[in-house]
Amino acid sequence: MHAFRLSKSLILSITLHVMFFAALFTTMAFEVKQPPIIINLAKNPGNDKKIVQAALIDKRAVDLANQRRVAEEKLQQEKILEQQRIVELAQQEAERAKQALELAAALKAQQQAMLEQVKQEKAKKIQEQAKLEQQLQMKQQIAQQQHLVKQQKAAALKAQHDRIVAEHHTMLEDEIERYRAEFAAAIEENRVLSAVFAKNIRCKLKIMLMPDGSILNIKVLESSGNVAYDEMSAKAVYKSAPFPMPQDQELYKQLREVILSFKNGEQ
Amino acid sequence: MKYSRFLLIFIALYSSVAMAKPLYIEITGGQNIGIPIAVAPFSSVVPNDPIERAVEVENISAIIKNDLQNSGHFKTLSVANDANLPRSSVDVKPGFWKNYGAENLLIGSIIPKGNGVYDVSFQLIDIYQDKKPPLLNVRFHNRTPAQFRALAHFISDMIFKKLTGVRGFFSTRIAYITVERFKNETVHTLTVADADGYNDKPVVSANYPLMSPRWSPDGKKIAFVSFRGGRSSINAVSLDTGKIEMLTRFPGINGAPAWSPDGKKLALVLSKDGAPKLYVLDLISRDLRQLTSGGAIDTEPFWHPDGQSILFTSNRGGKPQIYRVLLQTSEVTRVTFNGNYNVTPSLTPDGKQLIMLHQSEKGAYNIAVQDLSSGKLKIITKANLDESPTLAPNGMMVLYGTRETDQNVLGAVTLDGKFRMRLPVQDGNVKEPAWSPFLVEG
Numbered sequence: 251m252h253a254f255r256l257s258k259s260l261i262l263s264i265t266l267h268v269m270f271f272a273a274l275f276t277t278m279a280f281e282v283k284q285p286p287i288i289i290n291l292a293k294n295p296g297n298d299k300k301i302v303q304a305a306l307i308d309k310r311a312v313d314l315a316n317q318r319r320v321a322e323e324k325l326q327q328e329k330i331l332e333q334q335r336i337v338e339l340a341q342q343e344a345e346r347a348k349q350a351l352e353l354a355a356a357l358k359a360q361q362q363a364m365l366e367q368v369k370q371e372k373a374k375k376i377q378e379q380a381k382l383e384q385q386l387q388m389k390q391q392i393a394q395q396q397h398l399v400k401q402q403k404a405a406a407l408k409a410q411h412d413r414i415v416a417e418h419h420t421m422l423e424d425e426i427e428r429y430r431a432e433f434a435a436a437i438e439e440n441r442v443l444s445a446v447f448a449k450n451i452r453c454k455l456k457i458m459l460m461p462d463g464s465i466l467n468i469k470v471l472e473s474s475g476n477v478a479y480d481e482m483s484a485k486a487v488y489k490s491a492p493f494p495m496p497q498d499q500e501l502y503k504q505l506r507e508v509i510l511s512f513k514n515g516e517q
Numbered sequence: 518m519k520y521s522r523f524l525l526i527f528i529a530l531y532s533s534v535a536m537a538k539p540l541y542i543e544i545t546g547g548q549n550i551g552i553p554i555a556v557a558p559f560s561s562v563v564p565n566d567p568i569e570r571a572v573e574v575e576n577i578s579a580i581i582k583n584d585l586q587n588s589g590h591f592k593t594l595s596v597a598n599d600a601n602l603p604r605s606s607v608d609v610k611p612g613f614w615k616n617y618g619a620e621n622l623l624i625g626s627i628i629p630k631g632n633g634v635y636d637v638s639f640q641l642i643d644i645y646q647d648k649k650p651p652l653l654n655v656r657f658h659n660r661t662p663a664q665f666r667a668l669a670h671f672i673s674d675m676i677f678k679k680l681t682g683v684r685g686f687f688s689t690r691i692a693y694i695t696v697e698r699f700k701n702e703t704v705h706t707l708t709v710a711d712a713d714g715y716n717d718k719p720v721v722s723a724n725y726p727l728m729s730p731r732w733s734p735d736g737k738k739i740a741f742v743s744f745r746g747g748r749s750s751i752n753a754v755s756l757d758t759g760k761i762e763m764l765t766r767f768p769g770i771n772g773a774p775a776w777s778p779d780g781k782k783l784a785l786v787l788s789k790d791g792a793p794k795l796y797v798l799d800l801i802s803r804d805l806r807q808l809t810s811g812g813a814i815d816t817e818p819f820w821h822p823d824g825q826s827i828l829f830t831s832n833r834g835g836k837p838q839i840y841r842v843l844l845q846t847s848e849v850t851r852v853t854f855n856g857n858y859n860v861t862p863s864l865t866p867d868g869k870q871l872i873m874l875h876q877s878e879k880g881a882y883n884i885a886v887q888d889l890s891s892g893k894l895k896i897i898t899k900a901n902l903d904e905s906p907t908l909a910p911n912g913m914m915v916l917y918g919t920r921e922t923d924q925n926v927l928g929a930v931t932l933d934g935k936f937r938m939r940l941p942v943q944d945g946n947v948k949e950p951a952w953s954p955f956l957v958e959g
Contacts, residue, residue, distance in 0.1 A: 426540065434542050441547035442620070445933040446590045446681040446913065456539065478682035481643075485620055486547070488645035507539035514545070 259386055266382060270375055425496065426504050432494050433508065441486035443514060452513040453480045455487065459506045461499075463492035471509065483512040549935070551592035552680055555619035556582040558598040559639070560626045577637065578625065580669035581676070584687040584713055587929070588677065589914065589936025594619050606640050606654075611647040619644055621652070621680065625672075634659040637668055641676055652679050666716060671957065686712055686909040690953040691916060692720070692730040692739050693927060696946040707741055709756065712909070712952070714927070714940035721754055721761065729949060733776050736956045740764070740774035740783060751785055764798065765805075775818045775827075784808070784818035784827055795829055795842065808842055809849065815840075819862045828852065828862040828871070839873060853887065855894040861905060865912035870932070872906050872915055884917050886932060897934030907952045916940070918948040 453474035458466040468484050487510065496502060558578045585591035594617060596602065603609045603624055614622050625639030637660055641653035653675060660668055670687040677685030689712045697704045705727040710717035720739065721727060728742040733753070740753045750766035751774050765771045769788035776783055783798045795808040795815045809815045813833035820827055826843045833840070839853040839862045853859035858876035865872070868889075875885035877896060884898040884906045897915070904918040912932070919928045925948045927940040 430540055430542055433540070434544060437542075437544050438546035439548070441544060442552050443547035443549045444552060444590050444681065445931060445935060446683055476682035478678075478680055482552070482680070483544070485643070485645050486544070489615075489620070503537045505540055507537070509539045509541050511541070511543045513543070 259390055263383065263386060266379060270379055422501065422504065425498075425501055429494065429496070429501075429505050433490070436490040436493065437486050437510065440489035441512075442482065444482070447474075447476065447479050447514060449514055451476065451479055452511065453483055455480070455483055455510045455512070457487055457508045457510065459493055459495065459508065461495060461502055461506075463495035465491045474512075479512075483510070486512075551590055552621070553592045553594060553619050554585060554621040554623060554676070554680070555594040555596050555614060555617060556585070557596040557602050557622065557624045559637070560602060560604060560624075561628075577627070577665050577669045577672070578623070580666060580713070580715075581623065581673045584670060584673035584685075585676065587713060587938055588685070588687075589931040589938075590677075590681060606642045606647070606651045609642055609644070609647055611644050614644045623676065630659060634661055636660070637665070639672055641679060666711070670711065670713070674957075683913065684911050684955070686911050686914065686952075686955075688712070688957045689910055689955060690736075691907075691927075691940075691950055692732065692953065693918075693942070693947050693950040694727050694730065695942075696925075696948070707739065707754070709739070710942065714942045717942065720756065720759070729773055730951045731774050731776060732951055732953045734778055734780040734954055736953050739951070740776065742772050742774065751783070764800075769793075773817050775820055777820050778822060778824045784820060786816045786818070795827065797827075797844070808844070808847060817861050819864065821864060822866055822868050828864065830860040830862065839871065852889075854892070855885075855887065858882075859885075863906060863908050865908060865932075866910070867912065870912075872908055872932075874904060874906060884915055884930065886934075895934065897930050897932065898928065898937065900928070903928070905949045905951075907950050909952050910955045916950045916952050918950060 451474045452472075453470065454472035456469045456471045458468075460466050465488065468487055470480050470484075473480050474483075495505065556578050582593045582595070586593045603622075604626065605624070609622060609624075620643070622642045622644055623639060624642065625637065628636040628638070630636055636656055636658050638656035639653070640651040642651050643649065655672075655675065657668060667688065673687040674685035677683065677687065690709050691712055691714070692707060692709050695706045695708055697706070702724045705723050705725065706719045707721040707727050707730055708717050708719050721741070723743065723745065725746070726744040728744075730739050730741045732739055737757060738753045738755050740751060743750050743752050748766065749769075749771040751764045751771045752761050753764055753774075754761045764774070764783065765785060765787065767787050767789040770786060770793050772793070773786045774783050775785070777797075781800055783800055785796055785798060786793045787796050788794070790807075792812050793814050793816050794810060795818050797806045797808055798804070799806075808827065809829070809831075811833060813831050815829055815831045815833070817830040818827045819829070821841075825845070826841050828839055828841050830837055831840050832838075834851065836857045837860050838851060839859050840849050841852050842849045852862070852871065853873065856876055856878070859873050861874040863872045864870065871887040871889055873885055873887065874882055875894065875896060876882055881901045882903055883896045883900070884903050885894050885896045887894045898917065898919070900919045900921075902920045906915045906917045908915055914929055914931055916927060916929050918925055920926075921939065925946040927942050927947050927950050928937060929940055930937045
């Protein structure tokens with residue numbers, strides 16, 4: 251039962267982990283695939299160019315020079331225009347760059363927001379996961395504790411039972427021992443020893459006792475081979491009756507059947 | 518699950534109770550007081566003959582009581598002769614006898630049948646099993662008062678056998694020598710009496726010494742040594758006819774006769790060729806065979822119960838000790854090693870214990886028992902000058918001569934030395950007792 255529960259929660263935990271990481275992976279992919287936005291301002295030309303100065307020499311030369319000058323002026327104009335165009339272009343470019351920058355910023359912000367969201371979601375998920383895990387842990391702990399308590403209870407119960415049984419047993423044993431001693435004392439008090447009988451003579455009798463300690467019957471389990479010795483041993487038992495007997499039925503059951511081994515002690 | 522566990526517990530508890538083992542107790546102790554038996558006077562319905570009733574009737578129970586008491590194994594309880602005595606087992610009130618300390622009760626009656634004959638009946642009752650039929654319930658028909666004593670001993674034997682499982686010796690007899698000194702002569706008498714010492718009857722009387730009486734195995738003859746005319750001879754007297762037959766009268770010592778278990782041979786001691794040696798006389802063929810040889814004194818032969826060997830006393834080792842000689846090979850082995858003086862051997866019927874006269878370290882001559890398997894020796898008498906131990910045929914009691922206030926008397930002691938008594942034999946010097954074999958069917 252224990253193993254089953256553990257594995258179930260384990261599976262649950264694993265599944266949740268897998269799902270969570272899967273989600274994490276997919277969200278992470280957005281960030282990684284986003285291309286970097288680069289803005290280059292160095293493309294803007296003409297800023298560093300020097301304006302060349304011209305000198306007039308003759309007509310031809312002046313014409314030439316005029317021509318040249320006109321051409322130069324034209325060129326100059328063209329240059330200015332070019333410059334203007336370049337400036338315009340640069341301005342346009344700047345504008346575009348600015349726009350791009352703004353877009354990039356916006357994108358970045360958006361991304362940031364998304365990231366934040368993902369982060370939050372992630373945190374939330376982690377939190378949830380943690381919560382779940384905590385719950386699971388708590389559940390497990392509770393289950394474990396319950397199990398422990400159960401075990402402890404069972405152990406305590408068993409210990410109690412064992413103690414009761416043992417106490418009962420020792421009590422019973424003590425009581426039995428006491429009665430055994432009393433029975434033996436009574437019989438030896440009443441038993442007549444005689445040197446007539448061989449030193450190594452012995453016999454075994456089985457007595458059944460009534461709840462009031464009187465004798466139900468005596469049976470010779472093992473004869474000594476001398477009927478007189480068996481009879482004399484039985485007589486010691488008859489003389490000792492009624493035997494002390496407890497009220498307790500259980501104890502009586504332990505005492506009702508007695509096997510007596512008679513032998514001649516040192517005389 | 519919880520409940521199944523409880524169930525288990527209860528099953529375990531219950532089964533431990535249900536399968537209770539029997540209580541095992543070893544009983545080794547007890548009271549060494551003798552078997553308690555109350556002997557009631559035998560009742561008699563002889564209204565017209567109060568004297569006979571007073572003498573004879575009383576005697577039967579008195580003899581039985583004395584027999585049992587002097588066996589050393591009973592504690593007899595006297596019972597007053599009054600009207601409350603039970604006549605039969607059905608009248609017995611066990612409570613009264615239990616309080617009296619009796620385990621067994623003997624009651625009996627003597628019923629006159631006319632012409633001086635009586636029926637004698639008795640019942641031996643187990644006080645603690647009074648519902649069962651009596652242990653013994655016997656009636657003897659047509660007995661004369663002259664037979665009452667023998668009958669009483671016979672009843673004692675029956676009771677003894679019933680309560681101990683061992684054959685009693687009360688119907689056996691003893692022989693002994695008495696010496697009476699008068700003014701002009703000293704009278705030696707071979708006497709036979711009941712085992713209790715009563716009912717003694719002289720068998721042979723002489724003014725010369727008589728010695729060493731020995732019963733024949735059938736109990737019909739007694740061999741003895743006579744010093745008639747100053748010369749020793751071995752004789753046998755028939756108890757039925759009183760006829761004396763001389764068996765040997767060799768020069769020198771003729772002594773210590775001992776019948777073989779089958780009664781066909783007699784071991785004896787002769788010194789006709791020098792030192793006293795053992796011989797075996799065939800009583801039918803009269804062949805004489807020398808059993809031992811050498812210069813030492815060999816004497817006091819005793820037949821082993823199996824008839825194959827003879828125990829005897831010899832000083833061949835320097836001091837008197839007991840030896841054993843095998844009849845077939847004449848091979849001799851030493852039996853006793855305890856002390857410097859062991860003589861007069863006899864064996865219990867099972868051949869396991871040797872009874873002898875032993876000189877203790879203090880110098881006293883006592884009866885001792887040696888266990889032949891262990892070699893252990895036990896001194897069972899206490900006087901200073903005991904002699905001639907002789908065993909009861911059931912091997913339970915030793916009769917012996919002893920000194921008491923300057924007189925030779927007879928003592929009896931149980932084999933364990935616990936019970937000793939003096940036999941009430943007549944005054945005078947009594948010595949050399951010999952116990953008879955069983956004389957009546959047991």
